[in-house]
Amino acid sequence: MNSIILLDFLLVFSLNLLFFNWYIAFLFSCSMILSFFAFRLYDPENLQSYNEQLVRAAVGVLFSFVPIFFFYPLFGNTISHYNFLGNFLIASLLIPPFNFLFSKLFTRSVSSKNVLVLGKKEEVEHILEEIEKKTFGKYRFADYLNPSLETLKAHVKEYDLVLITDPDFEDIAKNSGAKNIEYLPNLVERTLKRIPVEVIEKFEEYYKVVFDSVRDDSPAKRILDVFISIVALVVFSPIMLIVAIMIYLEDGRPIIFRQERVGKNEETFTMIKFRSMKKTRTNQPKFADQEKDRILKVGKIIRPFRLDEVLQFVHVLRGEMSVVGPRPEQVDFVKMFKRNIPFYYLRHKVKPGITGWAQLMYKYSSNLEEAKQKLSYDLWYIKNRNILLDLRIVLQTIEAVLWRRGAR
Incomplete structure (x- = not known):
């Protein structure tokens, strides 16, 4: 590239x-x-x-x-x-x-690499198939072995690369004489730009160290947050006035919608956004695509372009959110996801964001399995975040908005 x-x-x-x-x-x-x-x-x-x-x-x-x-x-x-x-x-x-x-x-x-996989095929095949497709056949996962040292020594020279998909095979691979050894976490992160939960479960000790070392936001990130938020609030102020008037004319007050969301370290805060749905109350949390019948006419305009969320730059100035980070979820959804998705709590290691890597790379989630997939992108961002990645996400959010990526 x-x-x-x-x-x-x-x-x-x-x-x-x-x-x-x-x-x-x-x-x-x-x-x-x-x-x-x-x-x-x-x-x-x-x-x-x-x-x-x-x-x-x-x-x-x-x-x-x-x-x-x-x-x-x-x-x-x-x-x-x-x-x-x-x-x-x-x-x-x-x-x-x-x-x-x-x-x-x-x-x-680019020649294809012939890869010998150390591990159980049924546990990692779906991930490796995704890698093969994503890299346009650069990696060809030829065989799967659950080997002894002698068996691996007898076959290792037939392959360009040995892939360790289970830490139990690390010593065997190192003592086999294999010249090129790759670990599943490194290959997955480099090619897929996400960290599947299944990979964390296999290499839990490694990822525990990684996520325990996640630090607070750098001064550069905070400066970028404040600068972008001030510019955005100034630029969008005429649009915000028009949106407020349209909501009031269609459905009266309140113009601003308030809801408890989960932020960094699982602390809750009251998030604000322009109200885009009718005032009917619901007894339980619902995914946005389950409430399409409640969306206002103005909501059908502002939601696809995420104009309902521009007020959240106020949260960034307050320090409750960042411009870039995992999206803040509803309290009840977080409780449900934590019960059903391993390592979900890790996404709360950093401040939530207005936009994020998961929003660029994956659609709006409307069930548990999709939330699990989206989590894998949030975790990759948390592990690899830096100021340049944040700038990339901010830039590519323009494309995500115009292409309706993640729109709901």
């Missing part, structure tokens, strides 16, 4: 030099590549689809013009409408076929 991003930048920058001075060409190129990244042009599955490349490149280049307009007064007459048209044509006509062909050639040139 990194090589394609670099090549795209060089292509866009070189062509822009035909129109601009180098610094304006650089500005256009950076803005365009960042926008492509935000719209997930470089995700492996999107690189394999020409239609996805075409649509995402066209939408991405249009959004890349937004920051250019902020700098427009600084350049006077240097930038004309022909320059915008030229960049749109570059992005729409050149980038999609270039990325698609390069990705296809790169995928074909």
Whole structure:
């Protein structure tokens, strides 16, 4: 992916030099590549689809013009409408076929690794099949063994990689003479960008150490939270006023909906959002797709674009939430999930967020199994979180909103 991003930048920058001075060409190129990244042009599955490349490149280049307009007064007459048209044509006509062909050639040139799996097939096969599909066959899980040391020594040279899916086989693998050994947690996290509960159960001692060492938010993250929240509240203030008026005209007061949610360290707080449903009370917690009949007309507009949640930037300023983190759940749902989903409590190691890795990578959950799947993405974020990952999630939330990813 990194090589394609670099090549795209060089292509866009070189062509822009035909129109601009180098610094304006650089500005256009950076803005365009960042926008492509935000719209997930470089995700492996999107690189394999020409239609996805075409649509995402066209939408991405249009959004890349937004920051250019902020700098427009600084350049006077240097930038004309022909320059915008030229960049749109570059992005729409050149980038999609270039990325698609390069990705296809790169995928074909990568040789498949023949993998010997140490562990029980029935316990890990579904995870390994997902890895094989996600990596487009880069890993081929040829055989499964529950071996003795002698058996492994006799077969180890036939494979490119030995995969340990159970800690009980670690000593055997190390003493077998295998040159390349991989652990299931490392492979899963690197390829799937999530941590399935089944993997934690197998490597519980390792993950206990990992999650016990989770630290509080860094000063950089707090600065980013405050900055984004202030900007968002200012930018969205006219929209919030319009939404408030629309709710009042359709269904009266209250305009703001309040509900107890579970935050960091399982402490509860009263979360606010624009009310998007009728005032009918329910006796038990329900998933959002079970209450479609209660959604207001204005709710059908604001919910898909998550405008009902913009008030939560207030919680970020208060320190109750972060811009990026696992979504805060209802108290009753948390009790139910903790009873039925192992390690669910780990998601409360950090502040809840307005957006998150799980929201980008998975649909809105409407049952226990989907909540379990979504948890795996939250846990990956908690383990791997840093300021750059947060910036990536913030950028790609734009795509998630426009593509209705996780909309309910």
